[in-house]
Amino acid sequence: MNPRPLIAVVDYGAGNLVSIDQALTTVGADVRVAKDAEALRGVDAVIVPGVGAAAPAMARLDRRGLTGPIRAWLHAGRPFLGICLGLQLLFEGSDEDGATTLGILPGRTRRLEDAPTLPHIGWNQVEQTRTHQLFDEIDDGADFYFVHSYAGAPTGDGADRVELARTTHGRPFTSAIQRGSLFGVQFHPERSGPDGLRLLHNFVELVRAA
Amino acid sequence: MLRRRVIPCLDVADGRVVKGTRFVDLVDEGDPPELAERYAREGADELVFLDITAAPERRRTLLDIVERTARRAFIPLTVGGGVRTVTEMRHVLRAGADKVSLNTAAVADPDLIARCADRFGRQAVVVAIDALATGAGTWEVVVKGGRERTGLDAVAWARRAVELGAGELLVTSIDRDGTGSGFDTDLLRAISSSVVVPVIASGGAAGPDDFVAAVRDGGADAVLAASIFHRQIHAIADVKAAMAAAGLPVRLAPQAVA
Numbered sequence: 001m002n003p004r005p006l007i008a009v010v011d012y013g014a015g016n017l018v019s020i021d022q023a024l025t026t027v028g029a030d031v032r033v034a035k036d037a038e039a040l041r042g043v044d045a046v047i048v049p050g051v052g053a054a055a056p057a058m059a060r061l062d063r064r065g066l067t068g069p070i071r072a073w074l075h076a077g078r079p080f081l082g083i084c085l086g087l088q089l090l091f092e093g094s095d096e097d098g099a100t101t102l103g104i105l106p107g108r109t110r111r112l113e114d115a116p117t118l119p120h121i122g123w124n125q126v127e128q129t130r131t132h133q134l135f136d137e138i139d140d141g142a143d144f145y146f147v148h149s150y151a152g153a154p155t156g157d158g159a160d161r162v163e164l165a166r167t168t169h170g171r172p173f174t175s176a177i178q179r180g181s182l183f184g185v186q187f188h189p190e191r192s193g194p195d196g197l198r199l200l201h202n203f204v205e206l207v208r209a210a
Numbered sequence: 211m212l213r214r215r216v217i218p219c220l221d222v223a224d225g226r227v228v229k230g231t232r233f234v235d236l237v238d239e240g241d242p243p244e245l246a247e248r249y250a251r252e253g254a255d256e257l258v259f260l261d262i263t264a265a266p267e268r269r270r271t272l273l274d275i276v277e278r279t280a281r282r283a284f285i286p287l288t289v290g291g292g293v294r295t296v297t298e299m300r301h302v303l304r305a306g307a308d309k310v311s312l313n314t315a316a317v318a319d320p321d322l323i324a325r326c327a328d329r330f331g332r333q334a335v336v337v338a339i340d341a342l343a344t345g346a347g348t349w350e351v352v353v354k355g356g357r358e359r360t361g362l363d364a365v366a367w368a369r370r371a372v373e374l375g376a377g378e379l380l381v382t383s384i385d386r387d388g389t390g391s392g393f394d395t396d397l398l399r400a401i402s403s404s405v406v407v408p409v410i411a412s413g414g415a416a417g418p419d420d421f422v423a424a425v426r427d428g429g430a431d432a433v434l435a436a437s438i439f440h441r442q443i444h445a446i447a448d449v450k451a452a453m454a455a456a457g458l459p460v461r462l463a464p465q466a467v468a
Contacts, residue, residue, distance in 0.1 A: 015300075015303040015304070015308075015330055015334065016280070016303050016304070016305075016306050016307060016308055017304075018277055018280040018281065018304075018305065018306030019280050019284065019306060019308075022280065022281040022284075023284060051330075051331050051333055051334065052330060052331030052333070052334070053331060116212075117212075117406060117407060117408045117431060118406050118407065119332065119333045119377050119378075119407065119408075120212065121333065121377065121378060121408050121431075122212050122213055122214075122215050122255065122408070122431065122432065123212075123213040123215065123255055123461045124211065124212045124213065125211060143213060143461045145285070145286060147286070147308070147333045147377075148333065149332075149333070168211065169212055188286075190284060191284060191285055191286045191308065192284070192285075193250065193284055193285055194284075196284060197284060
């Protein structure tokens with residue numbers, strides 16, 4: 001077994017990848033920045049990071065030939081972590097710009113309701129709605145860093161089973177999800193200090209065990 | 211509950227942290243990534259680098275510092291100073307910054323705010339407003355480090371910047387900056403009550419009570435300061451303790467895992 005799993009971080013031109021690269025390296029993974037489908041070959045897990053709006057992100061993934069391979073990866077149930085926009089893209093569509101997204105999870109990305117400030121920027125509490133290894137050694141209600149105005153809202157029969165954590169800004173929204181080896185967090189673990197590194201460490205452990 | 215942020219600002223010139231009363235009497239206060247890591251450990255919620263040399267031929271130095279910082283401090287980093295184009299913003303983000311702060315360039319070319327927000331999302335675009343008091347309840351936007359007046363009303367400019375795509379406003383009272391006479395809470399209130407985006411208070415911090423006032427009286431979402439932290443006059447933990455004692459939600463930093 002490879003002691004350091006190889007994790008592809010998908011680069012579709014969305015900005016800072018240095019932090020996630022360094023954070024994953026720190027917690028025991030090897031990182032490959034993936035700009036095309038070829039770069040996904042042979043990796044143990046895929047991370048889609050990113051901030052901003054869904055439509056331009058989907059357009060850039062399409063242009064780089066990454067949409068199909070990522071969808072296939074997800075349908076195969078292989079280890080995946082979506083961060084912020086990377087989580088939102090898992091749902092069927094986004095109210096932000098009407099984009100059709102990957103449709104892996106039932107539900108849509110919606111604007112935060114009754115938020116006192118928008119974007120929701122800063123550290124906020126992540127309340128775990130069920131116990132999972134992703135949050136091992138992380139206190140319930142621990143602070144993580146958020147920067148977004150929209151969030152994916154799981155719907156349908158399995159919604160409760162998909163949600164892993166909630167956060168309140170105005171009204172509560174889903175701030176972490178899990179289904180099998182598929183994970184998503186609305187906050188930025190790579191910018192959330194020691195607890196963020198712990199969460200990424202836990203993800204790397206899950207990849208190692210997968 | 212969303213925490214009120216405490217943000218140390220590092221003024222960077224030629225790759226070193228400096229701080230004087232803005233832009234004069236600069237004193238060398240250290241290596242930016244090293245200070246950044248120390249602040250992250252001590253509970254800083256974010257960091258701001260303000261590049262006050264920003265001479266085009268020295269941009270590479272700044273980008274190196276941004277990358278070294280992003281690899282040492284796992285908290286968000288905003289970089290301001292000298293970004294005038296979408297391409298320059300892209301370079302700073304690719305180096306490891308999460309947000310870019312636009313000031314003089316946005317006043318000269320307001321559409322720059324929209325172009326940057328379209329490309330990177332509004333959450334990555336901070337508009338910095340330097341405001342000079344011109345009368346009771348009125349402030350004028352000044353640029354070039356306070357040396358040049360613009361004729362723009364600060365509150366009107368704040369609203370316009372948000373309409374164009376600013377995701378946050380960094381509001382500095384030029385009258386108070388570097389003086390240690392407290393934040394201009396009237397200015398902060400005038401702006402925070404006019405926009406939906408978070409407002410970061412800057413200019414004038416002397417002690418923990420000033421941070422409390424900026425949030426409670428000024429409606430600020432976050433508070434920025436430089437010299438009181440660099441010179442270790444007050445620790446970030448002391449400031450947060452005062453904010454917590456005043457009933458404000460703050461993040462008490464978890465102990466780092468070795």
